Amino acid sequence: MDKIVLEIERYSPEKDRKPHIETYEVPVRKEWVVLDALNYIKDKLDGSLSYRWSCRMGICGSCGMMVNGEPKLTCATFLTDYARGGSRVRIQPLRYFPVIRDLVTEISDFMMKLKKVKPWLIRENGAQPEREFLQTPEQLDDYKQFSMCINCTLCYAACPVVGLDKDFVGPAAIALAQRYNKDSRDQGSARRGAILEHPEGIWGCTFVGECTRVCPKHVDPAGAVQQYKLEASVNWLKSFVLPWGQKHESKGHEDTGT
């Protein structure tokens, strides 16, 4: 049976000052993904290896890692794609995140940013509706793509701005804000704009486009941010040219969340 060498970045906060690489030889099976190889190592070779995973089917977004320098969901990355001629695969924790141990990253900063953009339906008066809001398939289509995000944070590991500016809200959070802005049932875009129309929000993005390239769910965060920029500019221009017109309706109740 074919074998492949996995070079895994290990870091123990108790023992190490910085991460080091350890290598493991694992068999290559046709149907194996990188996550299967990690599970093989954990079961058979080294039980101390730490990493996150749950669903094994690209839904939970837990098993994101750097595979040969690329952010990947390891449950959706086949080992056979790397196993050519005794090749080696390097597995590292997702870039730009603090590392807790081995391949486990610290994502509370992302969770805080995500909450900041209010990713939930906001209604003007905050009252509970008496019946469900109706939505046409076309209206659903306006935001459906952005709603596919699974918070796997691969886009954060792909974005150099995330690495260089720790206050940047980041691709997934902005795409999810756009997911609610584009929802016909939502009335909170002005409130989200107050948070996102800043250098740390949409204007922090320089349109490198790597977030979209690595997204396993084809959310296109880069597109979401650029379209948001255009809308923000048009709104700004409108408020400038038509000061009596529809201004940011920033009042209202904090109806949900927070």
Added chain:
Amino acid sequence: MRARDMKTQAPKIAPQYTLYHPRWYRERVSTYWWLQQKGYLKFVLREISSVFVAVFVVVTLFQLNALRQGPDAYEHFQHWLRTPVALSINIISLCFVVFHTITWFNVAPQAIPPIKLRGRKLPAALIATSNFAAWLVVSGVIAWLVLR
């Protein structure tokens, strides 16, 4: 007793580590981050290309100024355009401007809100292709005007 041992022993292994505050490892982003990945390098080159767009504009403005000053000045300017320095500036600028155009046209579908025709989103490839087609047509018309 054992817990106390651990507390007193831990600092010997790693001074910053305490029992309840694990030390996270943070890697510094290298100054040369833009050289470490093809996508990053392409992005930086695309951004730098705007400088060469400006160079083309400045050269054109100088050319217009020479035209305004009369035939002698224009002749002088054209002479300068034939010098190796001017030629190399223009060739490098042309390469960057072409790169600028191609890369921006390719990302155009992402940068504009989805265009809907009969309730269907226009495919991204069509938006990019129509940009390229318009570019070709305009270039063709200009070439015809100049070369006829």
